[in-house]
Amino acid sequence: MGNRRQRFKYSLKTRRQVSWSIITKCLMVLFVIGMVTLILIIVNTTSDEIVKNQTQDYIEIQLGDEYQLAAWDYDYFNCPLIPYVFKNVEVSYIAINNKTGKKKEVIEEDVSLSKIAEVIAxxxxxxxxxxxxxxxH
Structure with a gap:
């Protein structure tokens, strides 16, 4: 009978060690993910001011010389884990034709930042x- 208790005692001790080992490894993985995220946030090159300027330039390029930009707004989700190429900007603007006074309205158009950069380039x-x-000449 004593031999059985001894085996049960050791197996319980082994199970605790395995459990702590798994918990420790999971915590280390979470720590590494957190550090990578922190580094990406610090190194992130897409600032709100850059996106704002690029978006305004994009709108003015799209309108050309025929229209005057009256009002505009943009919205985007700046997540450092999403690469620049996959980020979208939601653009809304109202422009007025210089000759006719007719309004051109674009509301909530999704445009990728890479397309905006391409048009500007x-x-x-x-x-x-x-x-x-x-x-x-």
Missing amino acids: KKEKKKKLEKEIKTA
């Missing part, structure tokens, strides 16, 4: 090429 490239043409 194309516009800058176009300006650069036009400047080269003017200096060549």
